[in-house]
Amino acid sequence: MKVVSNSYLNARVGAPSITTSNPSWLRPGDEIDIDSVGIGDTIEGNSIWYHATNNCYYWSGGIDNIEFEFPGADFSTLTAKEAVEVAINLKNFLFDRYYKKNYITGIGVGYKNDEPADGICMTFLVSQKTDQVTLIPEYFLFKGYRIPTDVKLSASAKTHHYDPTNKERCILADQGNPVHCGGRVLNGDKEICGTRTLFISKDEINYMLTCFHVVAMSEIVDSTDYFFGDLQAKKILFSASGKPFQVSKGALNSFFDYALTEITHQDMDNKFPHPFFTNTLIVDYYRKDELELGLRLYSFGATSGPQTGIINHVSFDVDLMAHDTIRSYKGLIRTTKISEPGDSGSPVVGVNGKLIGYVVGGVETASETDDTCSYLIPWYNVADQLDFKIINV
The missing domain is CATH 2.30.30 (SH3 type barrels.)
Known part of the structure; x- marks a missing residue:
């Protein structure tokens, strides 16, 4: 050829x-x-x-x-890592052609039908079935390979904050002093609740990290706004003590959703309270080339407490409803359901205790072809941008 x-x-x-x-x-x-x-x-x-x-x-x-098939090039014989890399390359090539068109609300790479035995494919999420949706082919031809697709009718995905006046729950991460990652955090007006992610250090200042949409969403005027920089006069509370802390920095765009609060190690540590682990401190994280489909994970959220799941998709670009506006997130990890409203910011680790990422949202209601799920912001995205260190206390 x-x-x-x-x-x-x-x-x-x-x-x-x-x-x-x-x-x-x-x-x-x-x-x-x-x-x-x-x-x-x-x-x-x-x-x-x-x-x-x-x-x-x-x-x-x-x-x-680009769009051709070559005899003997068999996508199914690639290793999982190779197949994922090829499919992500295809997703990026097709992104502008399909995303946000014909009711498509998300595109990612993972297991077909969420079943490892069905192989790796490119997955499309759609909000409703139409004749246009059926135009998504059963496979794409890409640089010699035939890559299968999966189309899921999916319920609306939402960020996982909530109004604490509607739901109260006391969990172990909020008991004692210092409090641990995984416990509840409230914005200063107690209107929104989320979860503490991690204790980090940058430029010799210690911070607690959680989701921007939990503690600083008032900085955003509409769904097209993005934010990166300093935050002024924003206060949050740890539910254990009610002690106020100052939110000083944050970012909200397609790849980032975090806010940083200045604290000390007397107020918080990185002990992961999941019962699978015993007094384990989160001290390291998975790099991009280390994450694999099927990886077992463990999370701890302010609402759901300890949960266990697996990664079934990576590099997911998807719309999430955040405070009555739709925002587009890119490069998320999609997992089995490990979160509920109030769990935004929940730390998620692998079996070795290394940090995978943190919860940003999920789908709470199963549809005809799609199960409930959770979405994570991968920690390597945040680490690459913030240039911080995880505090080992």
């Missing part, structure tokens, strides 16, 4: 890797004849490479041809 380069592209000999020798290169518009498709070094999120009849390998990101 003949394909055309779209840039200056090195030829690699011996393996699809940037570490092997490159005896020649292609110029934009050059044509080569490929005889196989495979997986190699990841460049800019793309790990698909082509082998040409001249016995050289070429990275697919430098080739114009």
Whole structure:
């Protein structure tokens, strides 16, 4: 099969890797004849490479041809990590074509039908069934591979804060001094309740982190607004003591939803109160390349307390209803249901006690084709931006 380069592209000999020798290169518009498709070094999120009849390998990101199937390139034979990476690359390629069109409210990568045995696919969430929705094909052809799809009729997803006057619950994380992550936090007016995520340090100042939409949503005028920076005169309360703390920084956009409150280690620590763990401190987190579908997880929320679940989707772009407005979140982790209203900010860890992320919302009512679920902001997103350290106390 003949394909055309779209840039200056090195030829690699011996393996699809940037570490092997490159005896020649292609110029934009050059044509080569490929005889196989495979997986190699990841460049800019793309790990698909082509082998040409001249016995050289070429990275697919430098080739114009995209939507085609190549004989022998079997998506089902890829490792889970390889398949996820390829499907995420496809999702990013198709995003503008499908997202927020024809009642599509979310796109992610994960298990078809939420069942590991059914393999990995690209999942579409839709708010209602229409003739346009049926235009989503059963599979996409992408750089040689045939990648299956899954279409789920999904109920509306919402951020998981709540009005504490409607629901009160005392949990272990709020008992004693200092209080632990996973306990309740209220905004200064006691109108909104959420969960404490973690105790961190940045620029020699100690902070407690929770969701922006829990404690600082008054900074946002409408659903198109974004925020990043300092917050003034915002106060929150820990429900255990009623002691006020100052919210000083925060961010709310498609990738971030956090607020930072200055505190001391006498007020809070990172002890994870889930009964599966014994006096475990959260001291580390999963990097992006360490997370896997099917990973068992443990959470602790101010409403639901200790919960257990698994990751069934990653890189999910989805709409969440937040304070009567719809906001678009990107790159979320989708899990089995581990949260309820009041759990926004709940820390979520793996079996080894490493932090996966924190709850931002979920779906509470199952639909005809979709189960309830929770959505997490992955901690590596926050860590990459904040450049903080997790306090080991």
